[in-house]
Amino acid sequence: MQGxxxxxxxxxxxxxxxxxxxxxxRLDADRLEELALSCQALNRDLAESNPERQRALAQEARxxxxxxxxxxxxxEVTRANLNVMNRLRELRAGRLEYDERQARGWTESRHGxx
Amino acid sequence: xxxxxxxxxIMSQALQADQAALNVVANNVANASTxxxxxxxxxxxxxxxIVINGVSYGTGATESGATSIRDHVLxxxxxxxxxxxxxxxxxxxxxxxxxxxxxPDSGSTSSQAGDIGSGITSFFSSFSSIExxxxxxxxxxxxxxxxxxxxxxxSNAAASLNSQRSALDQDAAGVTSQVNALTSSIAALNxxxxxxxxxxxxxTLEDQRQQDLSQLSKLIGINQISTxxxxxxxxxxxxxxxxxxxxxxxxxTGMVGGVSHFFVGTLDVTSQLASGGGQxxxxxxxxxxxxxxxxxxxxxLAYSISTQVNTLNNAGTDMAGDNGNAGNIFSxxxxxxxxxxxxxxxxxDPNHIAAAGLGQGTGDNSNATAMASLAKQLIVNGQSPSNxxxxxxxxxxxTVSGVETENTAQTASVTQLQTQNDSLSAVxxxxxxxxxxxxxxxxxxxxxVFAMLNTIMASVLNMGEQTTVS
Numbered sequence: 067m068q069g070x071x072x073x074x075x076x077x078x079x080x081x082x083x084x085x086x087x088x089x090x091x092r093l094d095a096d097r098l099e100e101l102a103l104s105c106q107a108l109n110r111d112l113a114e115s116n117p118e119r120q121r122a123l124a125q126e127a128r129x130x131x132x133x134x135x136x137x138x139x140x141x142e143v144t145r146a147n148l149n150v151m152n153r154l155r156e157l158r159a160g161r162l163e164y165d166e167r168q169a170r171g172w173t174e175s176r177h178g179x180x
Numbered sequence: 181x182x183x184x185x186x187x188x189x190i191m192s193q194a195l196q197a198d199q200a201a202l203n204v205v206a207n208n209v210a211n212a213s214t215x216x217x218x219x220x221x222x223x224x225x226x227x228x229x230i231v232i233n234g235v236s237y238g239t240g241a242t243e244s245g246a247t248s249i250r251d252h253v254l255x256x257x258x259x260x261x262x263x264x265x266x267x268x269x270x271x272x273x274x275x276x277x278x279x280x281x282x283x284p285d286s287g288s289t290s291s292q293a294g295d296i297g298s299g300i301t302s303f304f305s306s307f308s309s310i311e312x313x314x315x316x317x318x319x320x321x322x323x324x325x326x327x328x329x330x331x332x333x334x335s336n337a338a339a340s341l342n343s344q345r346s347a348l349d350q351d352a353a354g355v356t357s358q359v360n361a362l363t364s365s366i367a368a369l370n371x372x373x374x375x376x377x378x379x380x381x382x383x384t385l386e387d388q389r390q391q392d393l394s395q396l397s398k399l400i401g402i403n404q405i406s407t408x409x410x411x412x413x414x415x416x417x418x419x420x421x422x423x424x425x426x427x428x429x430x431x432x433t434g435m436v437g438g439v440s441h442f443f444v445g446t447l448d449v450t451s452q453l454a455s456g457g458g459q460x461x462x463x464x465x466x467x468x469x470x471x472x473x474x475x476x477x478x479x480x481l482a483y484s485i486s487t488q489v490n491t492l493n494n495a496g497t498d499m500a501g502d503n504g505n506a507g508n509i510f511s512x513x514x515x516x517x518x519x520x521x522x523x524x525x526x527x528x529d530p531n532h533i534a535a536a537g538l539g540q541g542t543g544d545n546s547n548a549t550a551m552a553s554l555a556k557q558l559i560v561n562g563q564s565p566s567n568x569x570x571x572x573x574x575x576x577x578x579t580v581s582g583v584e585t586e587n588t589a590q591t592a593s594v595t596q597l598q599t600q601n602d603s604l605s606a607v608x609x610x611x612x613x614x615x616x617x618x619x620x621x622x623x624x625x626x627x628x629v630f631a632m633l634n635t636i637m638a639s640v641l642n643m644g645e646q647t648t649v650s
Contacts, residue, residue, distance in 0.1 A: 079633070079636070079637065079640075082633065083633060086626065086629045086630070086633070087588070087592070089622075089626070090592065090622060090626045091591070091592030091595050091596065092595060092599075093595075093596055093599055093618055093619060093622045094622070095618055095621040095622040095625050098622060098625035098626050098628075098629055099625045101625075101629050102625055102628045102629050102632065105629055105632035105633060105636060106632065108636055109632060109635065109636055109639075112636065112639055112640065112643070120640060120643040123640035123643070124640050124641050124643065126640070127636075127637040127640045127641050128641070130637065131637075132581060132585075134633065134634070134637065135585055136584075136585045136588050136589065137630060137633075138630065139585050139586065139588070139589035140588065140589045140592045140593075140626075141623075141626055141627065141630055142589070143261075143589050143590065143592065143593035143596075144592075144593070144596060144619075144622070144623050144626065145623065146593075147257070147593060147596050147597055147600070147619070148619055148620060148623050150253065150254065150257050151254070151600055151616050151619055152616070153253075154253055154254060155616060157253070
């Protein structure tokens with residue numbers, strides 16, 4: 067756990083966004099799932115927050131705007147990388163099927179003893 | 181061959197093959213920490229069956245060498261992202277240096293780019309000061325003093341930008357020898373790999389070539405084209421051939437218009453390399469686009485201020501009673517280009533400041549008022565000098581921020597792909613399926629976090645506004 071290692075009652079939105087980008091870059095699914103839970107909790111607390119807290123959060127949201135743009139771009143390149151990896155998996159799966167068929171045909175036609 | 185001896189032969193070959201496979205595994209383990217080493221898998225070759233009395237018997241399998249597990253598609257994607265990350269990284273470094281130049285430096289007494297904003301304000305304010313007392317010599321001297329400060333800020337900024345451009349030019353030219361060494365090495369490796377393939381796997385040689393490609397991708401933008409027998413051709417992203425199997429084409433530099441240009445043979449590939457990526461792409465973009473754009477903005481500012489102020493000073497009456505002939509305060513720029521670098525204060529006698537209107541007595545202040553009001557007039561590309569400068573700084577900051585975002589995203593992409601590649605081709609116990617599952621799980625979790633953060637931020641901004649209004 068990095069960045070938010072020190073327990074805070076209300077981690078700043080900016081820190082949440084930055085941590086999410088960092089976790090995504092290093093493919094830390096566990097950390098992102100933790101952050102998703104934190105966001106759920108924060109979302110629940112929003113309705114009950116007082117005006118002062120709401121104003122503070124609005125300010126935090128404005129400060130985190132640039133970092134959200136970064137997070138969006140990292141998410142975008144991750145989507146592109148995932149597409150590449152999925153395509154590779156399909157290619158390999160296709161090649162394996164072909165190789166198995168080829169091997170079976172070859173065995174049946176040339177190996178009558180086994 | 182008798183049946184028993186055949187069986188022994190089959191078993192014996194199986195044992196030998198197992199031993200060879202174990203050697204491959206041992207090689208993987210021994211090279212686990214070797215940079216660029218790709219895991220090898222043993223190749224099993226079925227032996228020709230033996231026919232005895234019309235019945236064929238298999239003779240087992242022989243280990244016939246090793247094949248490296250590498251995925252050219254993934255590696256190409258990795259190299260491509262590396263090119264983008266390197267380009268944005270070197271461009272960002274250059275832009276950060278430029279931006280630092282325009283950071284206000286309140287503590288310094290020397291003329292600096294960061295003081296241009298306050299310099300503009302002080303200069304036009306000094307005319308406001310002599311409005312109240314047009315004949316006061318110390319206030320007149322203050323006009324020349326603030327003009328000198330502003331001119332110094334602008335010319336020092338231009339000089340610093342020119343120095344940065346020269347440094348980038350040297351950095352860019354320095355990349356050439358590294359590129360040539362790598363393309364030469366790749367061509368030599370191509371020859372060796374092609375002479376080895378397809379009969380045997382050229383694992384180590386391919387690892388070396390892959391490392392060279394990775395290094396080359398950090399330097400320039402390239403495309404890879406696979407050729408016969410595992411050969412490789414490399415072009416710039418615009419298609420200029422750099423390596424054709426066993427031959428490479430050297431990149432050369434020559435000075436054109438005071439900066440280094442890059443040639444393959446007699447063809448100028450500078451613009452191709454600038455848009456292609458890699459460190460060189462970043463250097464060239466900063467050298468040929470970013471810094472010239474900043475310089476152009478400063479030139480425009482210096483040109484407009486100096487010509488407008490000079491025109492007005494020559495449209496009034498100075499302390500000596502010169503009507504419409506008081507002379508220039510700033511050096512008169514011949515053109516916009518270079519105006520910032522060359523701007524200086526040419527007036528030495530403050531009595532030549534034409535504070536009075538044309539034909540008016542020396543105690544008049546109407547021309548000083550007109551010069552002070554230039555601060556709010558739209559004299560620089562349809563904007564006031566201060567607004568123009570302010571927007572210029574904002575635009576520069578926005579450019580830096582955009583490149584920073586791209587660099588962060590591309591660096592993250594390289595990290596992710598490297599992780600995927602490591603799990604596939606390096607000596608690692610993780611298999612491909614689990615690494616892909618991790619990637620998918622990470623993406624899904626990140627998408628969820630992003631959607632929730634978006635909702636939260638929209639909600640709090642809305643609530644914050646409602647709270648503020650009420």
